[in-house]
Amino acid sequence: MLLKKLHELKGDEILARDIMTRDFKIILSQGAVIRKDYIEKLEELGIQEIYIKSEDAQTSEIVILKSEMEESIKKTVKDILERHTYQNNEDLVELNNAADHIITSILEENQVIERVFDIKERSADIYEHSISICSLAILTSLKLGLEIEKIHNIGVGCLLHDIGLRYTTVDYNDRDMETLNKRELSEYKKHPVYGYTSLQNEKWISELSKSVILYHHERIDGSGFPLHKKDIPFECRIVSVCDAFDEMICGIACKRVKVHEAIEFLKSYRNIWFDDRIVDVFLGFTAVYPAGTHVMTNEGELAVVLKQNKDFQDRPIIKILKDKDGNTVNGEVIKDLIKIHNIFIDKAID
Numbered sequence: 001m002l003l004k005k006l007h008e009l010k011g012d013e014i015l016a017r018d019i020m021t022r023d024f025k026i027i028l029s030q031g032a033v034i035r036k037d038y039i040e041k042l043e044e045l046g047i048q049e050i051y052i053k054s055e056d057a058q059t060s061e062i063v064i065l066k067s068e069m070e071e072s073i074k075k076t077v078k079d080i081l082e083r084h085t086y087q088n089n090e091d092l093v094e095l096n097n098a099a100d101h102i103i104t105s106i107l108e109e110n111q112v113i114e115r116v117f118d119i120k121e122r123s124a125d126i127y128e129h130s131i132s133i134c135s136l137a138i139l140t141s142l143k144l145g146l147e148i149e150k151i152h153n154i155g156v157g158c159l160l161h162d163i164g165l166r167y168t169t170v171d172y173n174d175r176d177m178e179t180l181n182k183r184e185l186s187e188y189k190k191h192p193v194y195g196y197t198s199l200q201n202e203k204w205i206s207e208l209s210k211s212v213i214l215y216h217h218e219r220i221d222g223s224g225f226p227l228h229k230k231d232i233p234f235e236c237r238i239v240s241v242c243d244a245f246d247e248m249i250c251g252i253a254c255k256r257v258k259v260h261e262a263i264e265f266l267k268s269y270r271n272i273w274f275d276d277r278i279v280d281v282f283l284g285f286t287a288v289y290p291a292g293t294h295v296m297t298n299e300g301e302l303a304v305v306l307k308q309n310k311d312f313q314d315r316p317i318i319k320i321l322k323d324k325d326g327n328t329v330n331g332e333v334i335k336d337l338i339k340i341h342n343i344f345i346d347k348a349i350d
Contacts, residue, residue, distance in 0.1 A: 003122050005049045011036040014053040017067055029186035035228070045252040049123060061118045061291040062308070064135045069105050070128075073098055077159055078127040084196055086167060092160065093204050099155030102134055106142070113143055121259055123174075125199040126162050128249055134158035136242035136282070143281050151155040154235050156205060157212025161239065164195030164213070174251035177277055187254065189225040192217055212239050219273040237275040241266065241282050244274070260288050288314040300324035302349065309338045314345065 004013070012033060019028040019042070027045070034052065042050070065073075076098050080091050106112055117139075124132065134155050150225045165172070170180070170188045177185060188203065196214040199205055214238040219225035224240070232240070248254055248262040257265075263283060270279045289295055292303045295318065303318040315337035320329050337343060 003049055003120060004052050006039055006043055006047065009034060009038065009039055009050075009052070009181045016051040016053045018048055018071075019047065020071075036045050038336060056123065062115055064106055064117050064119070064139055065102065065131070069101070070131060071102060072133055074127050077131060081127065081163065081166065084163070084166070089199060092199075092202075095156055095159045096152075096204070099134065099152055099159055102131070102155055103138055103148070103151060106138055112139070114310060115285060116287050116310055118287050118292075118308070119249070119259060120290045120292075121256060121262075123256070124246075124250040124252070126165060126252075129246055129252055130159050132250075133161070133242040133246045136246065137239050139285065140238050140242060140278065140282050141235070143285065144278070146235070148203055150235060151206065153206040153208040154212060154239065157209035157216075158239060158242075160195065160199070160205075160209065161213050161216045161243065162191065162195070163198065164191030164193065166199070167191070167194040170242065172253045174254075175233055176254050189217075193226050208233070208235055211236050213346070216240055216243050219269075220275060221272055223273065234275070234278075238278050241274050241278050245282070245286075258350075259286075259290060259293075262347055264289055283313065284311075286313060287316065289316055289345060289348060291316075292343055294321075295345045296347050296349055298344050302326075303335070311335070312338045316345075318345075 012035075015028055015030055015032045017036060018026050018030050020026055027042075032038075034050075053196050077095065080094050080098075083091050109115075119136075122128075137154050137158050138151055141154055146154075168187050168191055170184045172188060180188060192214050196210055198211065199210060211233055212235065214227075215229065215232045216238070216239045218227065218229045218232045218240060220230055220232070220237065222228045222230040245262050245266060246252075248257050248265060249259055250256060263286065266274060266279050266283065270276045280293065285303075287308045288303045291305050291307055295303050295305060297303060297318075301324055302322040303320050306317045306319050308316050317334065317336045320333040320335060322328055335343060337345070
């Protein structure tokens, strides 16, 4: 599955995910052939990018949450949060169940602890982002061996971590914080406090979940916000890693980047901004080059990533599409990069 901008489509691609309106009405169903007139109509509707099936049928994508589960939970979370007004919190209790559904879904996956997952860059709204970091934080917590009650509370905190953004007027999508003016930046940095204060007196939500909301932008060197706190709880450190990664690949309060760029960022700030133990566990299940990614090898070959190799997140199995001279390769030339030691991926191709 590949995320493509509409202007990149030529027609006859196969849709890999349903295209929906904001109120979850299906415009075009998964499996539909994208005709040129469809592209024009989608552009008129303001849709900028869609998921299409990879040209290579052998691409083996492994995702944390199945798309149908993700869409169902997103609808639930969106409905609850959009009904919510400041300190009118009765409906938010339902998010306890949403967090448990995500935990159950992840635990039901076979060998979930052993897998390397294809986490892809995408555009996302606040609801999809919250579900994504909930999934990432739950999976990280499972791998770290946390008890299930803590994992549940982390999940609830993740689903609510950005609720404070509902009380701001700052446009934060695909904008680097450095481009915000002083007023916008000050307002944006208050959203963890807004979220925390709206829920601090609620009895149904744990203190850990409240801490996730308040501390998810803090850094272990004190350079985060809003409190510049260094000694943040370990569970909140998990969420800060997952949130930073997902914000980068979604373009929330920053320009969207490729997965391998977000991974390099986490590595660069390992043990500076982020807890090194958590970063190591997180990167242990995150594919550097997700299935379907087009890459260039050090020998100048153009290839597509087919699937991942456990414990070798940057050395997947690839299919060669063009040789080093730019000639299309006929037939299947598959290379497993953990078996061929002198070939490696030089870069991802947009």
